[in-house]
Amino acid sequence: MKASFLSIGFLFLIASAPACSNQKKAAETSQTSEQQxxxxxxxxxxxxxxxxxxxxxxxxxxxxxxxxxxxxxxxxxxxxxxxxxxxxxxxxxxxxxxxxxxxxxxxxxxxxxxxx
Missing domain, CATH: 2.40.50.140 (Nucleic acid-binding proteins)
Known part of the structure; x- marks a missing residue:
């Protein structure tokens, strides 16, 4: 049972990683356009x-x-x-x-x- 909770947690972590990188990229784009x-x-x-x-x-x-x-x-x-x-x-x-x-x-x- 403990192993299944860890597996679910690990899958959730992997699935949410791309969302974090997209937010970071959007923030960088916003900062770049403000400088122009x-x-x-x-x-x-x-x-x-x-x-x-x-x-x-x-x-x-x-x-x-x-x-x-x-x-x-x-x-x-x-x-x-x-x-x-x-x-x-x-x-x-x-x-x-x-x-x-x-x-x-x-x-x-x-x-x-x-x-x-």
Whole structure:
């Protein structure tokens, strides 16, 4: 009887081992994506309003465009302050980013500031 309990316990331990490794891998992936942040400084050339913020297309000094998502929720989570900017204004934005298939860079702003 003692041997059957040990066998069941051993099988349970083996079966749960892959679940632990998947959780560790997910945590490592999450940490890696958090480290991929980008900053952009430039002029807002286009604004698309959304439900809880807007997307601003920012053109930098090299004439490269970045689409910056400026959201009330995302800025509050990261300790930033939401502000509604207008086209023609110059801003600095920092946040996590990703690229689409065409190479367009999208930044989810964690911090934004007006630049003079």
């Amino acid at each position: 942040e980008m900053e952009v400084t430039g002029e807002i050339v286009k604004i698309e309003n959304g439900k809880d913020g807007y997307m601003a297309t920012v053109k930098d000094s090299d004439n490269k465009n970045y689409v910056v998502t400026i959201s009330i929720v995302n800025l509050q989570k990261s300790g930033g302050t939401y502000k509604q900017f207008q086209t023609g204004e110059h801003i600095w934005a920092k946040g996590t980013f990703w690229k689409d298939d065409s190479g367009q860079i999208y930044i989810t702003a964690k911090d934004i500031k007006s630049v003079k």
